[in-house]
Amino acid sequence: MSTDHTNVVPSYMKVFYTLSVLTVLTVVAAKALEFPHTWGMIGDILHVTIGVVIAIIKVMCVMYIFMHLKFDNPLIRIAVFVPVFLFSVMVFALNFLETWHYTY
Amino acid sequence: MSAGLSLAHEPVTRIPHGKLLMWIFLASELMFFSGFFGAFIVLRNTNYDVFGQGSAHLSWPLALLNTFILIASSLTMALSIYHLERNNRGLFRLFLGLTICGGFGFLIVKWFEYSAKFSDGLFPGQQHHTIFYSFYFLMTGFHALHVMAGMIPMGFMWMRSFSEKGYPFPRKVETLGLYWHFVDLMWIFIFPALYLMIPYHAAIPHH
Numbered sequence: 001m002s003t004d005h006t007n008v009v010p011s012y013m014k015v016f017y018t019l020s021v022l023t024v025l026t027v028v029a030a031k032a033l034e035f036p037h038t039w040g041m042i043g044d045i046l047h048v049t050i051g052v053v054i055a056i057i058k059v060m061c062v063m064y065i066f067m068h069l070k071f072d073n074p075l076i077r078i079a080v081f082v083p084v085f086l087f088s089v090m091v092f093a094l095n096f097l098e099t100w101h102y103t104y
Numbered sequence: 105m106s107a108g109l110s111l112a113h114e115p116v117t118r119i120p121h122g123k124l125l126m127w128i129f130l131a132s133e134l135m136f137f138s139g140f141f142g143a144f145i146v147l148r149n150t151n152y153d154v155f156g157q158g159s160a161h162l163s164w165p166l167a168l169l170n171t172f173i174l175i176a177s178s179l180t181m182a183l184s185i186y187h188l189e190r191n192n193r194g195l196f197r198l199f200l201g202l203t204i205c206g207g208f209g210f211l212i213v214k215w216f217e218y219s220a221k222f223s224d225g226l227f228p229g230q231q232h233h234t235i236f237y238s239f240y241f242l243m244t245g246f247h248a249l250h251v252m253a254g255m256i257p258m259g260f261m262w263m264r265s266f267s268e269k270g271y272p273f274p275r276k277v278e279t280l281g282l283y284w285h286f287v288d289l290m291w292i293f294i295f296p297a298l299y300l301m302i303p304y305h306a307a308i309p310h311h
Contacts, residue, residue, distance in 0.1 A: 016179045030300035051296035058292045066182045066285045094145040
């Protein structure tokens, strides 16, 4: 691994704090949008969008710093980020299409 | 094979074989969980009431506690690798031990969560809430199995770290670390999907 001569501990701590804050934010956003009749279908889409976007940011932080993709061969970075991107597209597309289809 | 050819790293990418194999394994794991998530989304949007009522019945504070435990254990795992690479054996042992404790903590919280569901008569495959609880037990159960599977080699490494030579293989710990972080990543998606995203169409009974 190429972190041998680098002090990565401050980066680890920053990621840990970021993950903690984003986790709290996920819960706060979900609870704020829990009154469905006020928001309707927009609320459901917002609900899912916010949850998934925060999850993706958290995943990127973990992979980039904790899993050392920042320090690894760029080939690995491409090989990992492309499936994660496709997974995210799948989650968004399925959710929006299904919500739209069964609402209208 | 030529005796002069170094086989420690893959010749093009320069990535250690063990690490590359772990990434390939994690890719297959991602596909495994993608199937769950895809099916979950489609069925959630065709069974709003069942999923809404099921989700509302779960204990999100316990899941939140588990999220923090896993995040902290990811940090301690990364720190244990960092210290082993610098030959700080005591700190390596400390942080790996804390990671194992995190795994145990996660499973204990999960035990309480499952016990509450069982005492309420909620099982997978029942008539009421069938689909949601089948997903709940499958997704969280497989995830808990992954946690247990990660703790076994971790415990072995930790035990060996008490020997005179310590644990001399930082690459193996790093490879195991990739697996442990992946387990954390999956929970990052499972937590909001199961516990927080109650569909707005669902008729949730108010108490």
